[in-house]
Amino acid sequence: MKPSTPVAFHTSWKSWLSLQQPSLAAKMKYSSPWKSMEAFVTVRHRDEEIEMTRMAVRFELEDMNMRPDPEPLLTEMIHAAAYRDNTVGLDRFCPVENIEKMDRNILHSYLKNYYTPDRMVLAGVGIEHEQLVECARKYLVGVNPVWGSAKSKDIDRSVAQYTGGIIKVEKDMSNVSLGPTPIPELTHIMIGLESCSFLEDDFIPFAVLNMMMGGGGSFSAGGPGKGMFTRLYLNVLNRHHWMYNATSYHHSYEDTGLLCIHASADPKQVREMVEILTKEFVLMSGTVGEVELERAKTQLKSMLMMNLESRPVIFEDVGRQVLATSTRKLPHELCDLIDNVKAGDIKRVVTKMLRNKPAVAALGDLTELPTYEHIQAALSSKDGQLPRVYRFFR
Structure with a gap:
């Protein structure tokens, strides 16, 4: 070494x-x-x-x-x-x-x-x-590890191939929270679309978009610092009292990325919950207000700077950036990149993202879950609505 x-x-x-x-x-x-x-x-x-x-x-x-x-x-x-x-x-x-x-x-x-x-x-x-x-x-120099110093030969260097699809797990969720005040039985849905890797220029716009969507649980208390003005709070949790959770996540890797929304509700409300999520995905490509964009960028910079006040986080930041990119962007450089994100950048990355097939994960009572084809059709539509289903018997 x-x-x-x-x-x-x-x-x-x-x-x-x-x-x-x-x-x-x-x-x-x-x-x-x-x-x-x-x-x-x-x-x-x-x-x-x-x-x-x-x-x-x-x-x-x-x-x-x-x-x-x-x-x-x-x-x-x-x-x-x-x-x-x-x-x-x-x-x-x-x-x-x-x-x-x-x-x-x-x-x-x-x-x-x-x-x-x-x-x-x-x-x-x-x-x-x-x-x-x-x-x-x-x-460290000259130390012979116990596992040997022979040249490695079985390294997997495969590049991630996004496929889209659905994974469903039927599960009784009525007994996962035992106690004097158990939570209601819920069905959990997560819908995602391919975003980008952390090496691409679009990584920062996706990070801002994720912060703009935000969200959390319906029981969460707090103020603007906890994301109470994000879209998933304003458009979902504040308007639909039966939604227990709506949270945006962004997973980014060296060769791919995944932006997804996790939501939870009563099993009887699953179809309506899925339609709410598909509408929110489609609305991402619409008009982005200057106020909400600046708020999201400010929140992202604030979270970045607060995290870097901790020495262990600084260490992890240095290690991860150098390992992934062979260099390290300083906090002020990242803040400049965040400031440069425009509303047009958000619309551009979302429009590209919506062209992909969705990935869907469903857990719990899935009796009312729409088909994968219907979810894909909703994300491809202009309003995000699921195709109508007519039933002779209820």
């Missing part, structure tokens, strides 16, 4: 290390961080540690399927629908049947392929550059 090779590191090293090896982080409570990094690459993965990790994974999978907030599960489903059987559409959570298959050999094979110098970033916050380089030379 060359001295200039980047490796992820920060003064809050224990929190980073615990993500990689929890038991190791606990044992190194009083060790120097650089010694800890050196030990991490030479640690032996004992059988009892692997078994403890298997138990933790089983618990987390059970908890994810029982918790009242299904957002992590829906996010997994919307990616599977949008990128069917490829790249970011593959399982992010370990399937239950694979837990017992994980052993030391598989772990070492993975580490050998992906924990290589050219895939790492050395990020230092609150430390002099010369001292950082000297520590890297002392503790």
Whole structure:
């Protein structure tokens, strides 16, 4: 490893290390961080540690399927629908049947392929550059990792292929929130469309658009700082009392992106809820008011600056940007890019986005869920309305 090779590191090293090896982080409570990094690459993965990790994974999978907030599960489903059987559409959570298959050999094979110098970033916050380089030379150069230093050979370099589609999971949601005041049974819908990667110029307009849509839960309290003037609050939650949630999310990767809206309502209201979401998508391509655009840009800059007041966030920002783009844009540069977003930019990126097939994830009682073809037709229409369905019997 060359001295200039980047490796992820920060003064809050224990929190980073615990993500990689929890038991190791606990044992190194009083060790120097650089010694800890050196030990991490030479640690032996004992059988009892692997078994403890298997138990933790089983618990987390059970908890994810029982918790009242299904957002992590829906996010997994919307990616599977949008990128069917490829790249970011593959399982992010370990399937239950694979837990017992994980052993030391598989772990070492993975580490050998992906924990290589050219895939790492050395990020230092609150430390002099010369001292950082000297520590890297002392503790990282010449260290032979336990998984071996042979050249990696099984790196997956596939480019994400957006497919669109629908993933439906019929599930009884009446018992996910047990207690004296359980929440009502809800059906959860997430609709998404392909946006762009974080390397494209349109990434900033999409970030502003996501902030302009905003949203949240119907029970959320607060003022303008919490997004009470965003479109999903004004047009959805404030007008439809039976909607429990309407939130916009933007997931962006090196080669693709996904803008989606998550909504929750009573199972009997699912069709109407879906139509409300399709209308909001179509309305994105309409007129953008100067006031709401400036508000969204101000909120985005405010969130950016507040997050960068935290030293761990600065570290993560440095590491992620350098790892993804080989450089780092400073906060004032990002603020200038945000300020340069015009209403025409929002309309342009939305018009392009609406040409794609939608991705749909549905969880709960799906009796009233419209067909995928009807959802696609609504997003392609001028008003976002679902095709009418006539029934002889109700």
